[in-house]
Amino acid sequence: MSPSQIIVLATPVFFVLIAIELAVGFKRQRNTYxxxxxxxxxxxxxLSQTSAVFTRLLRIGIYTALFEHVALxxxxxxxxxxxxxxxxxxFYDFCYYWLHRMGHESAVLWAAHAVHHxxxxxxLSTALRQTSSGALLGWVFYVPMxxxxxxxxxxxxxxLIDLLYQFWVHTEQVGRLGWFDRWFCSPSNHRVHHAVNDAYLDKNYGGILILWDRMFGTFKDEDAQEKCVYGxxxxxNSWDPLWANAQVYAGLAHDSxxxxxxxxxxxxxxxxxxxxxxxxxxxxxxxxFSIAQMQLYHPPMSRTVQWFALVQFALLLTGVAAFLWQADAAPLAQNALWFAVLLTVxxxxxxxxxxxxxMLMALMLQSAxxxxxxxxxxxxxxxxxxxxxxMAIAIILIATSAHSTIARGTSGSRTPWVLLMAALGGSLAGDVFLMFPGFFIPGLVSFLVAHLFYVALFKSGQTWFPHRGALAATLGIGVAMYAFLWAGGLPPALRxxxxxxxxxIALMAAQAIGRATVLRxxxxxWVAIGAGFFMLSDSLLATNRFVTPLPMAQVWVLAxxxxxxxxxxxxxxxGAARAGPSSATALTPQTDLARSPSAA
Structure with missing residues (x-):
């Protein structure tokens, strides 16, 4: 049984303990969730576990190579x-102590470890919060083993034992444990470790044994008069899992x-x-830094969003469990594809x-x-x-937003709504046609019509092709691509x-880019970049269909x-949300896509 499968089997135990902690917190009127x-x-x-499918070589693979060739x-x-x-x-716990300590004393190691803090x-949910980049350098500390x-x-x-042990110490519902606190990592000792208070900062690194901290001068006892402040x-100040892993690295890269x-x-x-x-x-x-000025990050969520989050979370965990259970036996490409799906969710x-x-935008991305x-x-x-x-979800997103905005009487014009929905409808028709052999021409025509609607949409409130350089560039790329297809064997009937x-599509991209140079x-x-992606996608599709098969073509074309x-x-x-109803191109102050002021 692989480590990933053991984690899957342990997951129900984690959630039972989380439920118990939650119930105890409510009973004591000290909920910490x-x-x-x-x-x-x-x-x-x-994310840490799914990404470990690809980074495990850095830890286990390098360790195995060292064991086989240089073990003393x-x-x-x-x-x-x-x-x-x-x-x-x-021995492992000793090595872990030094990895953990250096994770607080060296910036590049802290960049990985900061995710956990x-x-x-x-x-107990904090215990499960783990980095996805720790394996990049962490393996070095286990070379002595x-x-x-x-x-x-x-x-x-x-x-695995050392990791699983540390789960239970992440709680405020368990107090001091007497003699146990003097020998082992305990909830009290580890609360100190997670605190940002000056008195507690960078203390208590032990994974199982707290003796290492006592031996090397990094132990600090929890003080009842000094309440731990976490973070x-x-x-x-974000729920973005990618930014959580990249935040400190980005700061270091900026300063460097x-x-x-x-x-x-x-x-x-x-x-x-x-x-x-x-x-x-x-x-x-x-x-x-001022601990007095720390504010709790807590953007408001409606009851609907809370239920949506719970359902999505349950589906996500199901997908993660299925992925981890079969990952060790699956091909790398298959794992990469399902990992990308899970990461999107x-x-x-x-x-x-x-x-x-x-919510609708999230569903659109996940379905894509x-x-x-x-x-x-x-x-x-x-x-x-x-x-x-x-594309059906995209159309519903636009339709519901248009309906609510028009009903409130805050819409500047219905025309852009109609154009956008028509473009999406043409795209939906093209998607359906291209799923079946022999319907390439109907699919091509459907997308051509969709792009004409996009051109009209991007023209709303703008002059034709405001940036002539962009027009020349997109037409030049289009001519070059067409010549490439012709030389590669484009059938005469399709020329x-x-x-x-x-x-x-070249005109559509030129209008989008020109619009961006005006609105700035x-x-x-985003729209201009999207238009560029459209040209890229269609170029990949045509190359794969008429010139030469591309590796993993469906991934690149559809992505x-x-x-x-x-x-x-x-x-x-x-853009419509920012422009407001007075703009000729305004669609609506859209709440489904626009970032709420409270989350800014």
Whole structure:
């Protein structure tokens, strides 16, 4: 049984204990859970486990190679005896102490470990909040075990034991435990570790044994007069799982890039967290940390969004469990596709809870990911469901928004709504036609009509092709692509319709780019990028169909196609929300896509 499967089997136990802690908290009137924070933490734990399918080589693979080739002492019989197992567990815990400690004392290691500390709550869901990048450098700290000849199987088992032990110490519902606190990592000891108080900062690193902290001067007892305040000193303020993993890395990269000294560019990564070159600190000052000014990140969620989040979360966990159960036996490409689907669900769920996108937009993105994966994996029946469903959701999103806006009397004009829905309808028809052999021409015509509607939409309130350079560029790309297809064997019967299609999509992209140069805002830029993705998607599709088969063609064609549609829909509606009803191009102050002020 693989470590991933063991985690799957342990998951129900985790949730039973979480339910018990939640019940105890309510009974004591000391609830420590918030829905969005708990979902975010557990989602990050799921991401850590699913990404480990691809990074396990860095830990187990390198460890195994070192064990087989450079171990100084090989005695498997000893290490698999009871004394050997116990010694291996203590050995691992010792190495873990130093990894954990360096994770707080070296910026690049903190960048990985910070994910675990970002929650401002402290409960059992926090225990599941784990990094996805820890394996990149963490394996170095376990090299001594490989050199000592600890077999990879023993290493893997004691690593899992050490990890699982630490689950229960993440709670505020268990108080001091007397003698146990003096020897072992306990809830009291670990609360100190997670606190950002000056008195508690960077203490109590032990995984199972707290003796290491007592030996090396990093132990701090919990003080009843000093209440623990949780989180990090650079608050995340987001439910985005990707940003949670990238936040500290991004800050380090920023400071390293702007440092004038080459030595400082390196020191940014290896100095303690918070260290900054003097010139960078002067040009990009940050306010000093004040625990009194820390605010709880808690964007409001309606009851509908809360139920949506719970259902999505349950489906996500089901998908993660299925993925982990079969991942070790599945091909790499298959794992990568399902990982991308799960990541899409995780990101969109966080964005909904944060108020960045609406529920329908999240469903559109998730359906698009499923349509792409099922096509690439040859799951035809499922692909036939998700491909049209994606554009149907987009149409429903626009229709419901238009209806609510018109009903409130705040819409500037109905025409842009009609044009956008017509473009999406043409795209839906094209999607359906292209699913069946022999319907390429009807599909091509449907998308040509859709692009004509997009051209009209992007023209609303603008002059024709405001940026002539963009027009020349897109037409030039279109001509070059058409020549490439002609030379590659484009059938004579298709040359005229393909030429018409290439012309229209080039004009569509030129109008979108020109519009962006006039409006100069983020939503119009999204639309322009979406138009560019449309050209890329169709170029890939045509190359694969008429010139040469491309590896994993369905992935690249559909991924770029859905990126195009999502960016155009989001950009147009977000732009309308900013413009307001007085604008000729305004669609609506859209609440489904527009980020709520409270989440800004």
């Amino acid at each position: 918030r829905l969005a924070d708990a979902v975010s933490s557990i989602s990050l734990g799921a 002492w090989r005695n498997d019989a000893f290490w698999t005896s009871l004394p050997g197992w116990l010694l291996a567990l203590v 970002q929650s401002q709550d402290y409960n 490989a050199l000592a000849g600890v077999p990879p199987l023993v290493f893997g088992v004691v690593a 990090t000193r650079g608050l995340l 890039w702007h440092a004038r000294s080459w030595l400082d560019k390196l020191k940014v990564w290896i100095q303690p967290p918070g260290w900054r070159p003097a010139d960078v600190a002067e040009r990009f000052p940050k306010p000093a 995780q990101w969109s769920l966080g964005a909904v809870m944060q108020g960045r996108i609406g 990911a499923l349509a792409t994966a099922t096509s690439a994996l040859g799951l035809t029946e499922w692909h036939w469901l998700f491909k049209p469903l994606t 005229a319709p393909v030429a018409a299609y290439v012309l229209v 805002d983020a939503p119009s830029l 770029t196609y859905y990126a195009a549609q999502a960016l155009i829909v989001a950009g147009m509606v977000q």
